[in-house]
Every structure is written in C-alpha cells, then in structure tokens.
Amino acid sequence: xxxxxxxxxxxxxxxxxxxxxxxxxxxxxxxxxxxxxxxxxxxxxxxxxxxxxxxxxxxxxxxxxxxxxxxxxxxxxxxxxxxxxxxxxxxxxxxxxxxxxxxxxxxxxxxxxx
Amino acid sequence: xxxxxxxxxxxxxxxxxxxxxxxxxxxxxxxxxxxxxxxxxxxxxxxxxxxxxxxxxxxxxxxxxxxxxxxxxxxxxxxxxxxxxxxxxxxxxxxxxxxxxxxxxxxxxxx
Numbered sequence: 001x002x003x004x005x006x007x008x009x010x011x012x013x014x015x016x017x018x019x020x021x022x023x024x025x026x027x028x029x030x031x032x033x034x035x036x037x038x039x040x041x042x043x044x045x046x047x048x049x050x051x052x053x054x055x056x057x058x059x060x061x062x063x064x065x066x067x068x069x070x071x072x073x074x075x076x077x078x079x080x081x082x083x084x085x086x087x088x089x090x091x092x093x094x095x096x097x098x099x100x101x102x103x104x105x106x107x108x109x110x111x112x113x114x
Numbered sequence: 115x116x117x118x119x120x121x122x123x124x125x126x127x128x129x130x131x132x133x134x135x136x137x138x139x140x141x142x143x144x145x146x147x148x149x150x151x152x153x154x155x156x157x158x159x160x161x162x163x164x165x166x167x168x169x170x171x172x173x174x175x176x177x178x179x180x181x182x183x184x185x186x187x188x189x190x191x192x193x194x195x196x197x198x199x200x201x202x203x204x205x206x207x208x209x210x211x212x213x214x215x216x217x218x219x220x221x222x223x224x225x
Binding site for chain 2: 002004033035041042043044045048050055056058090092102103104105106107108
C-alpha cells in the first residue's frame with residue numbers, strides 16, 4: 001500500500017460525456033502526476049501539478065484538465081469523451097517539491113467509454 | 115509517444131533463473147527508473163539510477179545505465195514466481211517535470 005488512493009475504481013461513460021477522476025496523495029506529498037495507460041501499453045504522462053499549478057504536460061489535448069487542491073488532493077477532468085479514452089488512469093504523488101523522482105502510485109481508475 | 119523501448123516484450127523463465135530486461139531511450143535524461151506492475155494495477159517503484167551513475171543494486175535487483183548508448187538494463191537474480199509482473203523503465207527529463215515510460219516487459223516466472 002502506497003497511501004495514494006483513487007476513486008472511483010471503475011467507471012463506464014458514453015462518448016461525448018465528461019468525467020472527473022479523483023486522487024488523494026500520500027501524506028506530505030505536494031506533487032502529483034496523472035497517467036493514462038491503454039491496455040497492453042506503458043503509462044503515458046498527462047500532466048503534473050505542484051502547489052496547485054500545472055508544472056508539466058504531456059501530449060494530451062486541452063480537453064484533459066486537472067486541479068490540485070490545498071490539501072494536495074487532485075482531480076483529472078476529461079471532456080467530450082472519445083472511445084480511445086478508455087484506459088486505466090493512474091495518479092502518482094511524490095514528496096520532492098515539483099520534481100518527479102520517486103513516485104508512489106495509486107491503484108488506478110479503469111474508465112470504459114462506450 | 116513513448117521514449118523508452120523495452121526488450122524483450124515478453125520473457126518466460128523458470129524459478130531460480132535470472133531475468134534480464136533492457137531499455138533504450140532517445141533524449142537526455144535526469145534519471146531512469148524501473149517500475150513493476152501486477153495485473154493492470156498501480157505501479158510500484160523499484161529503483162532509480164541517476165544520469166551520473168553507472169550501476170545500482172537493491173536486493174536481488176541490479177540496474178545499469180549507459181548514457182552514451184542511451185540504454186539501461188534490469189537484472190533480477192534468483193527469480194521467484196512472485197516476480198511475475200510487467201516491468202517498465204521510465205526516464206525523467208532534465209526539468210524533472212515529466213516521466214516517460216516504455217512499453218514494458220511482461221515477465222513470467224514458472225514455479
């Protein structure tokens with residue numbers, strides 16, 4: 001157990017809908033990153049938040065957005081869902097003040113878009 | 115796109131044997147990390163090697179890094195059935211704000 005929790009564990013949505021995924025960081029960690037992992041592939045970096053600001057972003061369109069709250073919990077929002085958004089979404093927290101270094105992953109949210 | 119490429123994509127060995135996985139990457143890095151994932155669950159951090167290090171050990175794990183060849187290897191010695199999992203390398207960029215994973219090696223250790 002890493003102390004990082006995610007909710008919900010599973011989610012089914014239809015194309016065009018919007019979804020919000022939540023992550024609670026490990027205590028004391030102020031940096032959170034989000035990843036998308038399609039079946040059979042490695043995780044792809046979506047973005048990183050540090051002190052409530054986006055601190056790095058991968059190659060994802062603007063319909064993927066995020067928030068980090070003062071208690072360092074985080075949300076990933078995806079608008080206008082597409083079938084290809086079906087994946088495991090992972091969040092990871094790290095204690096290293098804006099640098100990734102060692103990360104602690106949550107169990108993930110599995111999203112299915114129909 | 116994924117910077118790291120693992121080789122092989124799949125590996126099947128007997129318990130007690132050693133398992134070696136390789137990773138290649140394309141751009142300059144701050145560090146390289148190896149992670150393990152069981153059955154589509156969250157990833158577990160195994161080991162981090164910095165760009166100025168060449169070799170690192172942690173228990174039964176040995177990692178090497180060759181920045182001139184932009185490659186790394188992970189060796190698991192005396193493998194156990196419980197080592198069955200997917201293993202991913204990930205490179206951290208110089209700014210420290212992005213981690214890029216490879217496609218992974220699926221390791222099966224037969225009892």
